Amino acid sequence: MAALVAVALLYAFVVRWTGPDPAPLGRAVGDLGDIIQVDVRNGCGVTGLAARMTDYLRDRGFDVVEQGDHDSFDVSQTLILDRVGNPRAAEALARAVGLEADRVQEEIRTDYFLDATIVIGADYATIYPFVESEGAQPSCQ
Numbered sequence: 001m002a003a004l005v006a007v008a009l010l011y012a013f014v015v016r017w018t019g020p021d022p023a024p025l026g027r028a029v030g031d032l033g034d035i036i037q038v039d040v041r042n043g044c045g046v047t048g049l050a051a052r053m054t055d056y057l058r059d060r061g062f063d064v065v066e067q068g069d070h071d072s073f074d075v076s077q078t079l080i081l082d083r084v085g086n087p088r089a090a091e092a093l094a095r096a097v098g099l100e101a102d103r104v105q106e107e108i109r110t111d112y113f114l115d116a117t118i119v120i121g122a123d124y125a126t127i128y129p130f131v132e133s134e135g136a137q138p139s140c141q
Contacts, residue, residue: 036089037114040067043075049120049130053097056129057118060096065114075121081107082116089115097127 038057042050050067057064080103082090090104093116107117124130 035061035063036092036116037063037065038093039083039112039114039117040064041070041117041119042068043070043073043078043119044122044124045069045073046124049124052129053118053120057093057096062093062096070119075119077123078103078121078127079119080104080116081119083107083109083112084115086115093118097129098131099127 040050040053040057050069054064054067078097078099080090080094080099082104085106085108087104087106090106091101094101094104097118120127
């Protein structure tokens with residue numbers, strides 16, 4: 001009996017160290033199993049949007065590597081920018097915030113070391129996490 005238990009433990013050990021690393025529940029992963037790295041930009045100008053989005057995405061397993069303001073505050077619709085040519089990662093980000101795949105655009109930036117950028121637009125009250133908030137304003141104009 002002890003030999004059977006020892007064989008079972010040895011088998012489990014070998015499988016654990018040589019098998020694929022399954023993604024934990026809720027971990028946002030790209031094509032190669034890497035965590036999806038994201039940049040969050042506030043394109044609307046409402047204070048605190050990038051920080052709230054960052055918290056929301058981190059809670060869902062995304063690695064938010066940077067957050068801040070977009071280069072302008074006149075973005076009308078929230079969009080996802082695919083930065084490395086990995087549409088699956090960008091679409092996973094879109095799904096996480098409740099956007100359709102048609103809101104994903106390819107904008108490759110070889111100088112960026114991340115998968116996607118989300119630019120929060122004036123429609124922020126219609127996407128997660130803001131749609132869940134009481135009293136969210138429908139636009140920032």
